[in-house]
Amino acid sequence: MRTTPPEVPADPQAIGVQAHFTSDASSCTPRQAILDALGYARRLAMGGEVVDVHITLFSITDQLLAAALLELARDCPLLSLRILCDWCQGGPGSGRLIQSVLRLSLPNLEVRFKKDQPYLYDADTQSLKWSYKASRGLLHHKMLSVNRSGRPVLLAFGSYNWTARAAQQSYENLLVLRDDQPSRRAVMVRYELEFRELWCSPAASLSSQRSQEAAAHILSMYTKRPSTAPQSIAMEAFGDRGRLPPHLLDDLGQHELIEQDTRIAFSFRACDSSTPTHGMAAINHAQRFDLTKPSGRVKSVPLSMTVLSLDVIHRALQGERLLVAMFAFSRRVAEFSALLDAARRGVRIQVLTDRRTSAGFLREMGRHRDLQITIKTGQRFMHQKYVVHPASNTVVSGTANFTTDSLKRHAENRVLFNYDAKLCRAFEADFRRIWARLDRYRPSARH
Missing domain, CATH: 3.30.870.10 (Endonuclease Chain A)
Known part of the structure; x- marks a missing residue:
């Protein structure tokens, strides 16, 4: 619970x-x-x-x-x-x-x-x-x-x-x-x-x-x-x-950091390396996080950008909403499967995305028309990268898309804001403004 x-x-x-x-x-x-x-x-x-x-x-x-x-x-x-x-x-x-x-x-x-x-x-x-x-x-x-x-x-x-x-x-x-x-x-x-x-x-x-x-x-x-x-x-x-x-050149008191209701994660891959890391600074590599599972249980795991997103998606219960504004999606990231699982357990999901960069995601969603996932796209560049869970006043936002490139190639960040009602309302208002301006995406039958 x-x-x-x-x-x-x-x-x-x-x-x-x-x-x-x-x-x-x-x-x-x-x-x-x-x-x-x-x-x-x-x-x-x-x-x-x-x-x-x-x-x-x-x-x-x-x-x-x-x-x-x-x-x-x-x-x-x-x-x-x-x-x-x-x-x-x-x-x-x-x-x-x-x-x-x-x-x-x-x-x-x-x-x-x-x-x-x-x-x-x-x-x-x-x-x-x-x-x-x-x-x-x-x-x-x-x-x-x-x-x-x-x-x-x-x-x-x-x-x-x-x-x-x-x-x-x-x-x-x-x-x-x-x-x-x-x-x-x-x-x-x-x-x-x-x-x-x-x-x-x-x-x-x-x-x-x-x-x-x-x-x-x-x-x-x-x-x-x-x-x-x-x-x-x-x-x-x-x-x-x-x-x-x-x-x-000092460490800014990094060993005395108090991690409260806001957490940040990074990604980075050096030019001559094939192995991505959780950021460039050593202190950002070794963070731990209490990840909420869909069952409501909590598990301590290494902190990553994916973990922050999954925590927000997992905590959504039947009848609650998730608002997702994401420039690009990949079907190969854990967030994609987590969103489908959330919809299957009765979470209502609304998605804003950019039609030009999310063609594969949109085709895949045509195979899941039975789920409570509503998608809107438009002509204006939809460059946001956030997820909002209104029921817990939680927002995760940053620079990273839900793509493998964001996780394994680029220098990115993602920040989780827990239990911040004012910030959550601000993101909800942004989502509603954009949602009202766009047309619903309706996948064709051949998908």
Whole structure:
């Protein structure tokens, strides 16, 4: 039997998570929330504080946000700004906005790129061609961490890419945590430690110069032997260690973390490894979690992104609802089977997904028309990645899709918020807004 959740969170300040959605243009949008976070960093720096802003992004093409970053770096020369991007932001011919940022050579703004070998060879043009299939893993985090005197004091994260498309054409979310919320502090610390390890490890990221040298090496290998398999090009020789100042080198009290009603899990796979891990920082590898089983029993298991999702799905009882907003599904992940099992035990499931990326999932669902699973898709980019269980006021959200690539290739995250009524209502409201705008997906009879 599931433990009945408390009427209010155990920690009264836990209701303070700020949730922002692109579905609601009448409130503070994710883009504005990012600008507000940068403004907060500015105020701290102008007040004489030691401020480090750490940003981890797949992509940045939003001119407004890029201008805000440059303005912050220029106006606050004692503030340090570090940006970790996916390889595609700095590769040959990328033409990305980050390249113009690099050309400014601001002394307090550093950029590194996730280490990767994402290229095929175009023999006709004798050039490299970026390929998702060839990539050894994307940097899929979307995170901004503001540190004061080496301690994280604000964290903004979610599905939201820093792109014009995300601001104007996608359904996205961004959550903001502050250090005055004790039950959220462990999440902020774990995020910051993950960033620092990704930044410093030569197995995880490269400076701009080394990434250019690596790209030249890849092209040279292909030129000598055009039939070279992408996965056979070794990258071990290319690595440089990112540097951090002394005030960012302590452990942030990681051995004293209090894991309360909020838990975070990561995924990561190094460029020259075939084995994924639960994040890059060592402290994130060894977490344990009390997983709720469908029977209501609880079992201690190693913490992973999958475990967080399963915990939410398993706790849903007959007649209760699960709200699933997910950009992409794979039938080969445990969450897919868990959702089917939940529907079989009488849980009512509503799913929002992107029709273009979830074709296989939609075909498979045509074989389960007898289950209480209702699906809606639409034309607008549905980029959310969350599950809501209203009966227990629980939300799991992050950057990771329900796909094998998210679990085994990419650098991702997923966060579980337990017993947070206010946050749960905010996600429910987002789900209802999108649901009302879309048409129900009706699988054809041949499925």
